[in-house]
Amino acid sequence: MNLRQNINYSIWCDFIERDFLENEFKTLISDGIIHGATSNPAIFENSITNSPAYKNDISSMQHLSQKEIYEALAIKDIKRAAEILLPLYEKDSNDGFISIEVDPTLCDDMMGTIEEGVRLFKTIDMPNVMIKVPATIAGYGAMRELTSMGINVNATLIFTPNQAIECAKALDIGIKKSTHSPKAVISVFVSRFDRACDELCQTKGLETAKLGIINATKCYHEVEKFANSNIRTLFASTGVKGDDLPKSYYIDTLIYPNSINTAPLDTIKAFISTGKKQETKLLSLQECDTYLKLLNDNGIDIEAVSQQLLSDGLGAFKVSFAQMLNKLKN
Incomplete structure (x- = not known):
């Protein structure tokens, strides 16, 4: 079954590194395994900070500020990835995208996010770049404005159906205002729910490794209600930690029509070798709500877990960004 042709399902690679782009990345694309890529701080x-491929560029840019060095490096990589992916995009504009995230410290600054998003998009100057914006109050406004200007957007750090709805609302408005028909994805984080709640579920006699799938499926249903063909749900945070689950578990269980899974390299390789290659039976919205009620009845506050995961996610990206900037000056 050709999942991409039959149900508009794609796998993107959640990794970017300069040497990888010129080698394995090209092979994965030519073999028809991946159809896009994502990055984050x-x-x-x-x-x-770990690849020698950046050493010479960093040394030659010591006269610049830390953020200027980072942007020069990131823009070079994103532009190159976009060039490699361009034939896919030109063949089918649903795919062939690469994402770059705005400075994570701008997560509560709508105007700052818009300004940086516009600047990055214009500087990279490729039609198949997505500007990644966190799903905060400020982020919703930025998503709406960026898409209204014809800029593709990857809404990220979605943990709740309400976030998914707010993203879809903003993107739907922006896309319909634009004369350029930009594309957008809504990145729903999956495995972090299970890592946060599995131990508690186990103590209450509830099934583990299920909440992430149920929550992501409910988010998917909410996005699909908008019936905007320019907006797709993207399942993120789909790597498996430990050996309790098959490595491709969070791909196998979320193969839905009009969706994307962005996964780490080892997860993609596991899917190629052992994963399921057919559409997953879609749980109904009622089934999702029944399960979430069961957790609530057992004292598991999903809303509180979601808020903590969002806070942790924003914080982790800020820390990664700061640590990277600190390492860019000798």
Whole structure:
């Protein structure tokens, strides 16, 4: 079954590094395994500070500020990824995208996010770049304005159905205002719910490794209600920690029509070798709500967990960003 053709389902790679782009990345694309890519501050921190591929560029830019060095490195990589992915985008504009995230310290600054998003998009100057914006109050306004200007957006750090709805509302308005038909994805984080709640579920005799899937499925239903073909749900945070689950678990269980899964390299490789290659049976909204009520009845406050995960996610990206900037000056 060709999942991409039959149900508009794609796998994107949640990783970017300069040497990887010129080698394995191209192979994964030519083999028809991945059809896009994503990045975030933590990925860039790992790549820029650990790969020797950036050493010479960093040394030659010591006269610049830390953020200027970072942006020069990130823009170079994102532009190159966009060039490699461009044939996919030109063939099918639903795919072939690469995302770059705005400075995570701007998460509560709508105008700052808009200004940086516009600047990054214009500087990279590729049609298949998405500007990644966190799903905060300020972020919703930024998503709306960026898409209204024809800029593709990746709404990120979605943990609740309400966040998914607010993102979809903002993106739907912005896309319909634009004359350029921009594309958007709504990135729902999956596995972090299970890592946060599995131990508690186990003590209450409830099934583990299920909440992330149920919550993500409910978010997916809410996005699909908007019936905007330019907006797709993207399942993120789909790597497995430990050996209790199959490595491709969070891909196998979320193969839904009109969706994307962005996964780490080892997860993608596990999916290729052992994963399921057919559409997943879609749980109904009623089934999702029944399960979430069961957790609530057992004293598990999903809203509180969601808020903590969002706070932790925003905080982790800020820390990664700061740590990376600190390492860019000799």
